[in-house]
Amino acid sequence: MRSLLSTASVKLDPFPSALYAAVMTTLRDTGFMEAALRLAQSAAEAGETPIGAIIVDPATDEIIAEAHNSPIAGHDPTGHAEILALRAAAAKLGNYRLTGLELFVTLEPCAMCAGAISHARIGRLVYGAEDAKGGAVAHGPRFFEQPTCHSRPQVTSGILAEESAELLRGFFRARRKGKSDGS
Ligand code: ZN
Numbered sequence: 001m002r003s004l005l006s007t008a009s010v011k012l013d014p015f016p017s018a019l020y021a022a023v024m025t026t027l028r029d030t031g032f033m034e035a036a037l038r039l040a041q042s043a044a045e046a047g048e049t050p051i052g053a054i055i056v057d058p059a060t061d062e063i064i065a066e067a068h069n070s071p072i073a074g075h076d077p078t079g080h081a082e083i084l085a086l087r088a089a090a091a092k093l094g095n096y097r098l099t100g101l102e103l104f105v106t107l108e109p110c111a112m113c114a115g116a117i118s119h120a121r122i123g124r125l126v127y128g129a130e131d132a133k134g135g136a137v138a139h140g141p142r143f144f145e146q147p148t149c150h151s152r153p154q155v156t157s158g159i160l161a162e163e164s165a166e167l168l169r170g171f172f173r174a175r176r177k178g179k180s181d182g183s
Pocket residue numbers: 080082109110111112113114
């Protein structure tokens with residue numbers, strides 16, 4: 001009986017710690033991406049392409065800055081969610097470098113934003129949907145892989161990717177419908 005019990009306890013192996021850490025990281029990333037998605041939703045409601053970004057201090061899990069895409073309202077061709085979040089975080093911290101902070105954004109960053117993320121010394125980039133047309137991380141120029149890029153964040157992709165992509169698809173579908181309705 002005793003030997004049976006000890007066999008059973010071997011079978012009840014504790015959850016492997018590496019897997020546990022990976023699951024916890026994904027849960028944390030998903031929580032912050034949900035906040036970025038809510039910002040993307042606000043962008044859509046304001047008639048801007050629905051993309052949201054937040055900047056997080058991994059030491060405290062504090063959200064330092066948040067922004068959504070607003071080039072139209074801001075009359076600013078550089079008014080992408082990532083740029084606006086980087087500016088807000090740097091202003092708040094009184095530092096042009098955001099060394100080691102994390103940036104969460106619902107869509108793969110473009111070349112301009114990838115450059116700004118590198119200049120800011122962001123330590124980790126987490127993005128949702130892939131952007132085969134305008135992305136510059138896994139597509140096109142693959143900015144962080146270039147030898148001329150001197151500060152590369154750690155990159156995680158695919159967090160709430162389907163939700164982020166669907167928000168964009170729905171936005172453009174509604175806009176096309178609006179145009180065809182003559183409104
Ligand atoms: Zn951008």
